[in-house]
Amino acid sequence: MELYLNATSPYARVARILLMEKGLMSKVTLMWCDPWADDAELLKANPAGRVPALVTAEGITLSESMLLAIYLDDAYPKTPMLPDGQRAQVLHLAGLGQNLMEAAFNIVIARKHDGHEADESVLGQRRWRAVKRLLMQLDSELGDVPPAVSLHLGEITTAVALAYLDFRLPEVAWHCAYPKLETWQVGIEARASFQQTAFT
Ligand SMILES: N[C@@H](CCC(=O)N[C@@H](CS)C(=O)NCC(=O)O)C(=O)O
Known part of the structure; x- marks a missing residue:
């Protein structure tokens, strides 16, 4: 491949x-x-x-x-990322993570092309509201979840989206607002697959 x-x-x-x-x-x-x-x-x-x-x-x-x-x-069914019996829950979380990624990515691209004023546009403000709502929901869903033993697609997508916020939009400072979500994220980011693919 x-x-x-x-x-x-x-x-x-x-x-x-x-x-x-x-x-x-x-x-x-x-x-x-x-x-x-x-x-x-x-x-x-x-x-x-x-x-x-x-x-x-x-x-x-x-x-x-x-x-x-x-x-x-x-x-390649070994080590499934969409495990049987948990699919709806995994896809639910993957959707939240993908939406967070999409909102953050669109903010970054709009800024790249139109400067920081893009944040003030109707679409820019809509993207920022989405980021805030998604963080609140992820914290409510993941804040008390113990670190995963084996990852699934929902966890990967969400943890990458949170890492992308830190990389491109550090001013979001979600770690301060959501310390329990931060604990969840730290557990996932410790994995070799995250360490070896860190954003550069
Ligand atoms: N929905 C797509 C999004 C892919 C995407 O937007 N990739 C960006 C990089 S982060 C890209 O290649 N952008 C180049 C372009 O839009 O021309 C996915 O999940 O794979």
Whole structure:
């Protein structure tokens, strides 16, 4: 398999962590690229020009981090990331994490193109309200959950989204507002798959 990625994409980090947690890294070549530069090889793998993109061992191209997760669990069932019997709960958490990632990413991209004034636009304010509501909900759901023994897609997506906030929007300072959520996050971030994929 080939995984197209860069070091700053939260979506690509989710895909890489999935591969690591499932013990599949020896089957994957990491194809580092700049998705913003219309990289020709990336465009072949994903005409949208977005990372992550995965080329399967059979040469089938896949995009969208959540779809990659579904494919990987189906093709390589060992260490499932969408375990049977917990699927609704896992997908629920993955949705919250993905929405947090999306809101934060859109704030960052809007700022990159239009400056910090973008935060004041109708869409910018809507994104910020979403970030605040999602953090509150994640704290209420995860604040008392003990650190995971084996990770699932919901935990990976949420922990990467929180790490992305620290990386790109540290002013959110969610650690102070939600110390119990911070304890949960610290437990997940201690894992080798998170340590080895830290944002740079
Ligand atoms: N929904 C997609 C989002 C992927 C995405 O937005 N990736 C960004 C990097 S964080 C990208 O490649 N952006 C380049 C572009 O939009 O042209 C997923 O879950 O994989």
